[in-house]
Amino acid sequence: MPDIAFVKPALPRSGALVLPLAEEAPLAGLAKQADEATGGAISRGLEAAKFKGRKGQATTLWAPGAGLSKVVAIGLGKAAELMATGAEAAGGATAGAIAQEREAMVAADGLAPALAASLAMGVALKSYRFDRYRTMEKEEDKPKIERVAVAVADTAKAKAAFAPLQAVADGVFLTRDLVSEPPNVLTPTDCADRCRALAKLGVEVEILGPKEMKKLGFGALLGVAQGSAQEPRMVVMKWMGAPKGKKGKPLAFIGKGVTFDTGGISIKPAGGMEDMKWDMAGAGTVIGLMAALAGRKAKADVVGIVGLVENMPSGTAQRPGDVVTSASGQTIEVINTDAEGRLVLADVIHYCIEKFDPRFMVDLATLTGAIIIALGHEHAGLFSNDDTLASRIEAAGRATGETAWRMPLGDAYDKQMKSDIADMKNVGGRPGGSITAAQFIQRFVQGRPWAHLDIAGTAWSSKDTATTPKGATAYGVRMLDRLVAEHYEG
């Protein structure tokens, strides 16, 4: 990860220079100086490359003179239409273009400080790598970038705008790390231990083990965990940032943390099963979100709770047909042991309500394959019993590029969960599979304001996107940070 600093515009004597340029705009400021210093090589080069500054357009000019190793022009589209997400995307493109340089300067002197900060955020987000387990990577394949100087007219304002973004980026990276870690490393215990590090940021961290959960009557969560040699954990993270006099009910975020999901006795097909290491992405997102909120000292009281288990087939594993009693007292007939995430959430949600009486709850879970069949990988599925909360989440998603698509709930779907022997089954059949999963969870929220994000299609990306290298996306951290910032602080 390179250091990112905001500096006054001054032409660098060496290294790479990145020029974010608006569509059909003449070279100005630092870009113009560079053009003059290179004897017009830049303007001639861009002309020859038919560079117009269109969104997504990029052109590299090698050694144009004045000591510069290269100049990279990145299109911003129309200046009047440039938003934070566009500036971030330009930052992402910048990160790709300068990875093999040691030092680079970005001529953001034409951008407003907030947009320059967003561009810097894009550089940071796209520069992420998870290379802990690479021991033989060739030197020339490793990124070299150490320092990125973002040239802006008003460094103080840009720095101030970037500080909270940096905290959010750190939260994103924590989530990406957790989700990327292999399942033999990131066990429930290991994941819980890593949460302790949040104490440094001022987060109160409490960890509950099987004994405590048994006492709380967590029959649903413990049923999932019982097949694994790994002990389950529940981690409760509290960030009490609301100023005195503005204390109220806390906001609650709840994450599904199945550190590996074999499916249990209802075992999954082998093809693609390795992906199931990221079946804890809901929990990973909540942990990263708590780090982001605490890191930027959000003025809100927020609770993050994650249920961490491993779902394994074994002699002690739960079976299809088992009936378990959840912490709420409601009984569940387990039809399919691979529908385990909702069992974990049922107990954690109940605990959250009893313990914290939250203002609202948002749960995140890589819950169903059906949501991928429904929406693909562009949107998470959003289910909610509260239109205000849902539309705020949708808006926060659009603003951060982590979009959610509202999906329906209703009694007709709820009926699919009826069981012959218990209060409910844990699956409602293939038709409307994500909806019935949400209906199941809704049975535990006691009518409180609640939203459920099914992130099975968005937690992991099989290809690079504008600001995310392929792999763990940390989908949700930025969206929910934004949700808190927009509506629940101050």
Added chain:
Amino acid sequence: MIAVRFRRGAPRPDLPCIVPLDAIAAAPRALAPALAAARFTGAARQVVDLPGTPRRLVVGLGTAPDALACEGAGAAAALAAGASEEVALAGAGLAAGQLAAVAAGIALGAWAFDRHRARDLPRRIRRLVVHCDSPDEAEAAFAHRAPGIGGCLLARDLVAEPANHLTTRRFAERLEALAEDGIEVTIHGRKWLERHGFGALLAVGGGAADPPRLAVLRWRGALPLPPVAFVGKGLVFDTGGISIKPATGMEAMRADMAGAAACAGAMLALARRRSPAPAVAVLAIAENATGAAAYRPGDVIRTASRRTVEVIDTDAEGRLVLADALHHAIAAFRPRAVIDLATLTGAIVTALGHHRAGIFGSDAALLASAAAAGEAVGEPLWPMPIGPTHREALDSDIADLRQCAPAGSGAWGGRFLPDACHAAAFLREFAGTTPWAHLDIAGVDSAEEAHALGPAGPTGFGARLLDRLVALRFEAEP
């Protein structure tokens, strides 16, 4: 449809009598003790069967007896009535509009398809006598509803018909019969399709002994405006073709023409109620069979729009025939808007189940009107997305487009593909700039059990929705 008459006075005591009530307090004094004992609350669609002379079927209207609740009550009562050829409806206390809606619900609930039963023919409701204080008013209100019911039941009849009876030719003949109601019907056969380059429809229908057809139904209306266009998928049977389907459940594929049937039903409704709005339906009729002349995965076909398509899976045939039909609807009629209906994907069933159809499209106002129309007639929709990645999945190595993403592509071992979104992205390419909506009705065309407005079997989903959509959006002068 059952015959419905309106009368003053009391019902004949020998006929079962349907008594709609919104609460037990509204019950005639003689019935109150029995209803209380049976725990009748007036809840929507709750039916209590009181034997006697007359036998009474008391049905709840719920707390908000709007038209849809009244229809639901009528349907529930009809389903509970059992083997009676004639029933009465006691209308005291109900407004004419509510009464008409209950009667409409009885007509929907009483629908049955017995054409292929040779013995033990069940007794069905054939006649309804509605008793009320102002029969003329109620009859006028019913006349307003009857066309939509007729359209819906036509769609159910067509969908119920097995594929050896409803061949492509026979389907076209059934549509030609709509001329009686003032609809202009043109059927284009194989030669015409070949001459005009309908490569997609011809490819899909190529494996079958019965040739494909393109049916065009026109209702001229009265407004001096371009028509609204309906486009329907009319696969009289879908084996899947060379990418053949598993045997289990394949018999349901006789309903793969439900989109076309719904469009035909909507046209009938518009004609019968003399809608001022001009409308046209373009129905792509074919049988997707395995055969020596069947099209294959890997084939590249040229659609009527001249765009080329790489075939990946011959069982994703609906979007191909719709591509040609959409093109024709737009090129030949320059419509104000085009709405296509199709039993298109299994993915929409996984996404929305059997309680809502998916709606995709490019025109927010049109989508909102369609959704409102669906809510009003008990055919609910849910908006679904078409995003850039859905379109990217259709990039082909060899042609302008590929028809779908190959199985095995994508994450999670490739088992989970958003095929409904892919299909919608594919169709969008052929809708161009015309305001367009696509309804994927694969989950709602047939019901396994009796539903709110009818018995198990074909629902006719879409016919009433389109009729209502036209009433909501396309009948005003510009």
